[in-house]
Amino acid sequence: MKNKPAYGIDSVDHALRLATLLQQEGPLRVTEVAQRLGVARSTAHRLLAMLVYRDFANQNDDRRYVAGPAMLRPAAAPEPMAHLREIALPHLQSLTTQTDETSNLVIVVADQVRFAATAECGQVLRVGDREGRVLPAHLASGGRAVLATRSDAEIRTLYSNSESEVVDVDVLLRDLRRVSRQGFAVNQQRTEAGVTAIGCALPGPVRGVAAAVSLAMPTARYRRERLPEWVRHLMTAASRISSELEWAGA
Numbered sequence: 727m728k729n730k731p732a733y734g735i736d737s738v739d740h741a742l743r744l745a746t747l748l749q750q751e752g753p754l755r756v757t758e759v760a761q762r763l764g765v766a767r768s769t770a771h772r773l774l775a776m777l778v779y780r781d782f783a784n785q786n787d788d789r790r791y792v793a794g795p796a797m798l799r800p801a802a803a804p805e806p807m808a809h810l811r812e813i814a815l816p817h818l819q820s821l822t823t824q825t826d827e828t829s830n831l832v833i834v835v836a837d838q839v840r841f842a843a844t845a846e847c848g849q850v851l852r853v854g855d856r857e858g859r860v861l862p863a864h865l866a867s868g869g870r871a872v873l874a875t876r877s878d879a880e881i882r883t884l885y886s887n888s889e890s891e892v893v894d895v896d897v898l899l900r901d902l903r904r905v906s907r908q909g910f911a912v913n914q915q916r917t918e919a920g921v922t923a924i925g926c927a928l929p930g931p932v933r934g935v936a937a938a939v940s941l942a943m944p945t946a947r948y949r950r951e952r953l954p955e956w957v958r959h960l961m962t963a964a965s966r967i968s969s970e971l972e973w974a975g976a
Contacts, residue, residue, distance in 0.1 A: 825941055826848075
């Protein structure tokens with residue numbers, strides 16, 4: 727579990743987030759970077775210039791920026807994350823409006839989940855933006871929801887080759903079977919003290935990428951009697967994202 731440092735350096739955080747965005751999503755213009763990071767266009771330009779100087783970014787002929795050689799990412803191997811994020815974000819925003827809690831889109835890669843998009847709620851006490859964070863899949867709600875769609879053999883193979891600290895795969899499999907039956911997973915402070923999350927997998931992989939949507943809230947606000955309501959909203963969002971991706975030919 728990683729928490730943001732109490733005395734974080736915003737410029738460093740912006741640069742690292744920007745490098746991650748270029749690696750995961752492909753070409754971006756200065757204006758797009760400014761919007762994604764929530765900074766002025768001049769600040770975005772300075773950040774990009776520094777990444778180019780250190781080989782973390784390159785500028786194409788069309789003036790868009792891509793990951794540079796230091797990121798060790800082949801230019802011919804784009805990920806579908808940008809397209810998935812573009813389609814999912816309006817549904818996340820709707821989910822956040824309906825529940826007044828922060829919603830996320832996560833991608834499962836091997837034994838980890840990567841937060842691809844966040845729609846942060848407006849409550850004073852809330853779970854903040856998790857975009858770019860990486861967590862163990864067997865602990866995160868969205869990760870467990872996706873793992874629950876896989877066979878026992880796939881899970882055993884995954885964790886026999888993993889460095890993840892799963893103490894007992896048999897215990898994990900029992901948990902995943904329960905998650906599969908109920909259609910959602912709950913993460914009660916497994917990855918962060920004081921935070922509870924509920925996750926549902928998107929029906930079917932997107933170009934081989936497994937994804938889930940989740941709601942994250944302060945544990946103090948979690949109420950078991952509201953779980954059916956939250957799950958209903960999550961399943962609707964997951965279904966709509968999946969349907970729109972299928973319609974768009976993703």
